[in-house]
Amino acid sequence: xxxxxxxxxxxxxxxxxxxxxxxxxxxxxxxxxxxxxxxxxxxxxxxxxxxxxxxxxxxxxxxxxxxxxxxxxxxxxxxxxxxxxxxxxxxxxxxxxxxxxxxxxxxxxxxxxxxxxxxxxxxxxxxxxxxxxxxxxxxxxxxxxxxxxxxxxxxxxxxxxxxxxxxxxxxxxxxxxxxxxxxxxxxxxxxxxxxxxxxxxxxxxxxxxxxxxxxxxxxxxxxxxxxxxxxxxxxxxxxxxxxxxxxxxxxxxxxxxxxxxxxxxxxxxxxxxxxxxxxxxxxxxxxxxxxxxxxxxxxxxxxxxxxxxxxxxxxxxxxxxxxxxxxxxxxxxxxxxxxxxxxxxxxxxxxxxxxxxxxxxxxxxxxxxxxxxxxxxxxxxxxxxxxxxxxxxxxxxxxxxxxxxxxxxxxxxxxxxxxxxxxxxxxxxxxxxxxxxxxxxxxxxxx
Amino acid sequence: xxxxxxxxxxxxxxxxxxxxxxxxxxxxxxxxxxxxxxxxxxxxxxxxxxxxxxxxxxxxxxxxxxxxxxxxxxxxxxxxxxxxxxxxxxxxxxxxxxxxxxxxxxxxxxxxxxxxxxxxxxxxxxxxxxxxxxxxxxxxxxxxxxxxxxxxxxxxxxxxxxxxxxxxxxxxxxxxxxxxxxxxxxxxxxxxxxxxxxxxxxxxxxxxxxxxxxxxxxxxxxxxxxxxxxxxxxxxxxxxxxxxxxxxxxxxxxxxxxxxxxxxxxxxxxxxxxxxxxxxxxxxxxxxxxxxxxxxxxxxxxxxxxxxxxxxxxxxxxxxxxxxxxxxxxxxxxxxxxxxxxxxxxxxxxxxxxxxxxxxxxxxxxxxxxxxxxxxxxxxxxxxxxxxxxxxxxxxxxxxxxxxxxxxxxxxxxxxxxxxxxxxxxxxxxxxxxxxxxxxxxxxxxx
Numbered sequence: 017x018x019x020x021x022x023x024x025x026x027x028x029x030x031x032x033x034x035x036x037x038x039x040x041x042x043x044x045x046x047x048x049x050x051x052x053x054x055x056x057x058x059x060x061x062x063x064x065x066x067x068x069x070x071x072x073x074x075x076x077x078x079x080x081x082x083x084x085x086x087x088x089x090x091x092x093x094x095x096x097x098x099x100x101x102x103x104x105x106x107x108x109x110x111x112x113x114x115x116x117x118x119x120x121x122x123x124x125x126x127x128x129x130x131x132x133x134x135x136x137x138x139x140x141x142x143x144x145x146x147x148x149x150x151x152x153x154x155x156x157x158x159x160x161x162x163x164x165x166x167x168x169x170x171x172x173x174x175x176x177x178x179x180x181x182x183x184x185x186x187x188x189x190x191x192x193x194x195x196x197x198x199x200x201x202x203x204x205x206x207x208x209x210x211x212x213x214x215x216x217x218x219x220x221x222x223x224x225x226x227x228x229x230x231x232x233x234x235x236x237x238x239x240x241x242x243x244x245x246x247x248x249x250x251x252x253x254x255x256x257x258x259x260x261x262x263x264x265x266x267x268x269x270x271x272x273x274x275x276x277x278x279x280x281x282x283x284x285x286x287x288x289x290x291x292x293x294x295x296x297x298x299x300x301x302x303x304x305x306x307x308x309x310x311x312x313x314x315x316x317x318x319x320x321x322x323x324x325x326x327x328x329x330x331x332x333x334x335x336x337x338x339x340x341x342x343x344x345x346x347x348x349x350x351x352x353x354x355x356x357x358x359x360x361x362x363x364x365x366x367x368x369x370x371x372x373x374x375x376x377x378x379x380x381x382x383x384x385x386x387x388x389x390x391x392x393x394x395x396x397x398x399x400x401x402x403x404x405x406x407x408x409x410x411x412x413x414x415x416x417x418x419x420x421x422x423x424x425x426x427x428x429x430x431x432x433x434x435x436x437x438x439x440x441x442x443x444x445x446x447x448x449x450x451x452x453x454x455x456x457x458x459x460x461x462x463x
Numbered sequence: 464x465x466x467x468x469x470x471x472x473x474x475x476x477x478x479x480x481x482x483x484x485x486x487x488x489x490x491x492x493x494x495x496x497x498x499x500x501x502x503x504x505x506x507x508x509x510x511x512x513x514x515x516x517x518x519x520x521x522x523x524x525x526x527x528x529x530x531x532x533x534x535x536x537x538x539x540x541x542x543x544x545x546x547x548x549x550x551x552x553x554x555x556x557x558x559x560x561x562x563x564x565x566x567x568x569x570x571x572x573x574x575x576x577x578x579x580x581x582x583x584x585x586x587x588x589x590x591x592x593x594x595x596x597x598x599x600x601x602x603x604x605x606x607x608x609x610x611x612x613x614x615x616x617x618x619x620x621x622x623x624x625x626x627x628x629x630x631x632x633x634x635x636x637x638x639x640x641x642x643x644x645x646x647x648x649x650x651x652x653x654x655x656x657x658x659x660x661x662x663x664x665x666x667x668x669x670x671x672x673x674x675x676x677x678x679x680x681x682x683x684x685x686x687x688x689x690x691x692x693x694x695x696x697x698x699x700x701x702x703x704x705x706x707x708x709x710x711x712x713x714x715x716x717x718x719x720x721x722x723x724x725x726x727x728x729x730x731x732x733x734x735x736x737x738x739x740x741x742x743x744x745x746x747x748x749x750x751x752x753x754x755x756x757x758x759x760x761x762x763x764x765x766x767x768x769x770x771x772x773x774x775x776x777x778x779x780x781x782x783x784x785x786x787x788x789x790x791x792x793x794x795x796x797x798x799x800x801x802x803x804x805x806x807x808x809x810x811x812x813x814x815x816x817x818x819x820x821x822x823x824x825x826x827x828x829x830x831x832x833x834x835x836x837x838x839x840x841x842x843x844x845x846x847x848x849x850x851x852x853x854x855x856x857x858x859x860x861x862x863x864x865x866x867x868x869x870x871x872x873x874x875x876x877x878x879x880x881x882x883x884x885x886x887x888x889x890x891x892x893x894x895x896x897x898x899x900x901x902x903x904x905x906x907x908x909x910x
Contacts, residue, residue: 018617043617050608050860053849064882066870067858069662069834070737071697071802073875078801079735080794088535134581134740137772145618162496166769170465213641215516239902249516288526290517290545291776293581319568322613328775329738334533347527354525355518366573387516402500411514412496423513425769428520431667435511455878 019368020045027311032276032301035241036205038172042144051101070097072235087330094333097324102317103132103296107336107418109135111296114339115279118252120268128309129297131316134327136249137163139295140209141281142319144172147243147278148207155200155208157181157388159217159249159381163222163419166211181217186382188221194232201240201344211247211385212264214256218420220385221314228268239273244268248281253352253425255359256384269300283335286385288351290368292331341421355387357423358432362424375443378420387425391439394418396446410435467492475757479723479748482688483617483652486542488593489856493761493768498548534777541780546773550579550743554783558743561786562726565699566625568713575756577743578763579773583696584610586742587656589766591619594690594725602647602655604628606664606837607863608694610641610654621654628664633829635668641679648687655680658694659711660701660833661692663868664858667706667832677714684721691715695728700799700872702806703831716747723748728784732834735798739778749832753908802834802872805879809836809871812883822890826865834872843893851889857882 019041028034034042046052047192054067071078077096087095102108111130116122118382133139148154150173156164159176168174179196181417200206212220212231221229233242235410248263254261268277282295320326338344365371377396382391393401402414413421420439427435468490475481481489493499501514518525524543534542549555563569563586580586595601597620603611603626615621626643630636647653658674659667668676677742680689693712700710729742746759767773785791812818813836813905814828824843831838831854839846851860860868874882 020619040618044613045617048611051484053860054858057853060858062853062858063856064874064878064885065858066874066882067733068870068873070870071834071872072797073801077735077737080785080791080798081786082788082794082809083734083736083781084534084788086784089533096736112800134771134775135773136770138770141770162494162819163772166491166494166765170492171487173771175802260468275665285516287530288518288524289530289543290524291543291773293771293773293775318613319618321584321610322618323588323770324581324740324870325581325610326738326740328581328778329776330781331777333778334530337533338509338527338529341529343529344527345527351518351527352526354520363592366589382668389774406504406507406509409510411501411507411509411512413500413514422517423517425518426515427511427513428476438511 024311032241032274036147040150044318046314052397097327098420099320101326104332119262119266128313129302130298132327135293136282136295139297140391141167148174153177153200161215188225189230191229201236207241209245211251216390217381217386218383218386223260226260230349234272237272242275244277246279250386254385259384270302273302358429361432391420410438471758479688479721483594485596491765493635493802542777548768548773551779557786566709575748575760577745579774580742582740583729583742586744595621600624600647608662635672637675648683653689656692658698663835663837664828665830665833665835670707673707681719684719689722691724693726697833701832706831717749720749805876808879822887838867848864857885
């Protein structure tokens with residue numbers, strides 16, 4: 017093992033991080049090569065910086081005039097140079113400040129400084145690289161984003177163990193979660209991945225449910241190291257007062273010395289900047305020291321270096337300007353209010369008794385947050401219904417055999433009635449097709 | 464194994480690709496989930512697209528006004544939506560057309576359509592994921608970019624086998640290359656990674672050397688599957704008529720049915736857009752069919768999906784506008800001429816006898832291309848010299864014990880004499896320090 021990895025591991029020795037690291041997590045390090053020597057030259061403010069692979073002219077990054085025009089109003093320094101491996105420092109600290117502002121439980125709490133990664137998927141993928149080995153079990157709700165399969169099953173060769181997200185009363189299934197967690201912990205290590213608001217259901221548990229989740233994991237952390245991954249892709253998009261309004265990372269960042277919490281979030285949904293690919297990876301556990309936090313950030317940065325080198329500079333620069341602007345909060349609130357209005361119209365539509373009677377085969381799952389709602393459409397074949405809807409000019413996602421995911425957040429409020437009218441009509445026209453008669457509580461799905 | 468992976472593998476069966484795939488390469492696939500269903504909805508031009516996780520308003524991506532201002536002059540569609548997993552289609556085909564324009568041997572030659580990846584490092588890292596397994600041997604010159612270690616040794620647990628890049632006459636070491644390739648092929652699979660212009664030496668072999676490399680690998684392809692990875696980070700920056708002026712990918716894309724060539728290139732250095740993180744991954748082998756090319760692109764896209772989802776949209780959009788502009792070629796030529804002038808000044812400085820006599824301990828390695836030149840600085844400790852240079856206001860990179868890399872491309876032409884005067888003076892002042900007396904041909908280095 018490289019001596020730099022040995023050093024980082026020594027700094028993390030005795031902490032939950034070392035108990036959770038994958039083989040790759042143990043091996044990875046941040047090299048003292050070009051990046052470190054180049055940073056040293058910049059710190060020293062040398063007269064001639066001949067360290068890094070970039071061309072400069074009169075102290076400014078050399079760039080094509082057209083590239084400058086196309087990246088207005090950014091300065092050349094904001095647009096074209098490489099960013100540090102872990103991200104633009106001001107962006108990292110600004111995001112950290114905002115995390116505390118948005119999540120009261122994080123105020124005054126020590127965590128790592130968020131590391132910039134090229135999108136939330138990268139954050140989840142790097143977390144998988146760092147902390148799960150082939151054969152490890154990852155506990156997830158049975159309603160989940162299909163890409164988890166590619167990341168955990170195909171890339172990392174883990175086993176996804178699903179628990180029923182909803183109970184028979186269409187509420188968060190505490191028993192299934194607790195049973196699943198206890199069973200998964202039997203392997204001697206517990207990895208839990210939670211995505212609230214949930215994709216595809218658009219559901220966030222209640223504060224009481226979150227307290228139950230926390231107590232369950234803290235209890236298990238007494239006996240096995242626990243990794244809680246919070247996929248906060250849809251953070252902040254909570255429309256109903258009964259749903260837990262913060263990131264669960266706030267509950268877990270200092271919950272137990274044997275429980276590592278990793279928060280994956282970013283600008284994609286929160287700031288309506290999907291294609292920017294700016295995500296953040298933040299870690300915390302009870303008792304984390306400054307030295308451990310720095311060592312952990314270097315582990316993450318080492319993996320960033322070995323997979324993408326660094327993240328997109330103009331996207332980071334635009335985001336930093338956005339977050340620092342005086343109008344940011346107001347503009348975000350306006351956009352969020354539009355989604356809130358769409359959500360409320362959605363609920364008026366779904367609570368209409370007539371529609372429910374016309375298409376009793378479409379059972380809407382609970383939805384209080386996020387971008388999506390899903391129908392359980394037994395006895396239909398969801399794929400058949402999806403194709404019929406395409407013919408009728410409506411694009412939705414079929415999930416497994418029996419689920420249909422509708423991105424209500426992507427549809428103008430005034431169009432929602434027509435959209436759902438079409439869905440109900442097409443379902444009604446298809447009628448009671450013979451199909452697999454499964455109960456939604458028993459069927460494993462992904463979205 | 465997932466049935467979609469089985470299908471892709473069946474389409475590639477019998478080709479060199481299947482003989483080279485890593486375990487992960489065999490397992491990976493492009494899911495028929497959200498991305499595929501969403502593409503279908505777009506193709507069908509549905510009235511309501513409720514498939515994908517983005518918010519729209521009146522058919523345009525919903526975005527914050529400030530984000531629009533900061534990404535001027537891009538349209539909202541160019542700035543904020545997700546890009547397709549494999550990249551913006553027009554950007555991929557435009558880059559492919561440019562490849563043929565820049566490399567005569569690629570004209571009319573069938574390859575995969577370049578897949579967009581988030582920077583060249585990502586291209587190399589994904590290639591490693593697809594084609595090398597733990598324990599595999601990767602042949603590289605002993606002058607190489609240090610990040611290869613992190614990618615191949617730490618992430619993929621391969622063994623890097625180095626050959627002496629220069630022979631005793633300071634020319635490309637054909638014998639060492641051929642011996643290294645034959646020895647590496649002994650494992651039943653040959654993986655060669657070449658980076659011309661080379662980092663850190665700034666050296667590109669001659670056309671005759673490239674012919675020799677080609678013949679060596681084609682001969683070996685008769686008995687073992689061969690993967691040739693061309694890291695073309697510094698493509699096009701060739702300043703001397705004796706150096707091979709094209710990408711070696713052109714020589715290998717159709718060289719032999721048992722030889723797969725992978726080209727990693729991008730905008731970073733070629734278009735002076737380092738922080739954009741727009742790279743391309745292109746593959747070819749003799750006899751590749753359309754169906755095989757498509758299957759291989761899907762394998763790459765599957766891995767992109769499972770690591771980063773997709774690459775930065777505004778960066779791709781800016782690059783596409785740049786490549787399509789009428790002034791692009793002229794602006795690029797102007798920038799390139801500046802580097803050519805810096806190179807010529809560098810050579811005037813290095814050929815000055817007086818400087819050489821003052822600091823005989825600094826032996827410049829041959830340099831005809833790229834961003835860098837390197838000194839072999841025996842008997843100095845390179846790190847000691849680097850630190851002394853920092854004190855004198857000069858930042859350079861120490862490589863191993865005895866090499867010093869100078870990024871001449873980053874220094875204004877008129878400053879080069881002072882830069883090198885400082886380097887020679889500091890080396891002279893340090894004098895003939897006792898230090899490890901190694902021959903540059905025997906020392907393994909990285910940069």
